[in-house]
Amino acid sequence: MATGHTDPQRRERILDATLDLIAEEGVAGVSHRKIAGRAGVPLGSMTYHFSGMDELLREAFGRFVEHFVAVFDAHLSVPAGREEAREAVADLVHVLSEGSRRDLVLTQELYTLAARRPEYRELTHEWMRRSRVHLEKHFDPDTARQLDALIEGLTLHRALAQEPHGRALTLEAISRITETGRREG
Known part of the structure; x- marks a missing residue:
């Protein structure tokens, strides 16, 4: 199964986690690893949903x-x-x-x-x-x-x-x- 199809809310959770981390640590404090951890998603799914940090x-x-x-x-x-x-x-x-x-x-x-x-x-x-x-x-x-x-x-x-x-x-x-x-x- 494709990663995106098993969890239709994953992209939204990643976006929400990104905003939460920015609010707590600032833009400079966010990373793919921290966002994935906060969103409860595998680190690899970050690149599946977003081409990079700028897009995210x-x-x-x-x-x-x-x-x-x-x-x-x-x-x-x-x-x-x-x-x-x-x-x-x-x-x-x-x-x-x-x-x-x-x-x-x-x-x-x-x-x-x-x-x-x-x-x-x-x-x-x-x-x-x-x-x-x-x-x-x-x-x-x-x-x-x-x-x-x-x-x-x-x-x-x-x-x-x-x-x-x-x-x-x-x-x-x-x-x-x-x-x-x-x-x-």
């Missing part, structure tokens, strides 16, 4: 980006008007900053990898593009770009602060950026 990292981070985009979609696809959009953005900042440390670490690991290696920037560009799609329903493209950066910055600051700022400050920052950012058309 791109697919694992691609899976992570899809997860994060789904969180953005859940919060930002609902608002019907500008004020509801502002509230939804504030909710998103607080959900992300109070959420999983794993997600926070994986986000920073992806950014670091993309800063060092241009081929990983495709993932971060797609993530930013998709988040701005929702923001541009309520704000002009320049304001959406600024708001997207604000979401990232406020999320990181709240997640790492010893005393995170409250929702009122988040809403004030969002309001300042979006006061003049009218949707054209």
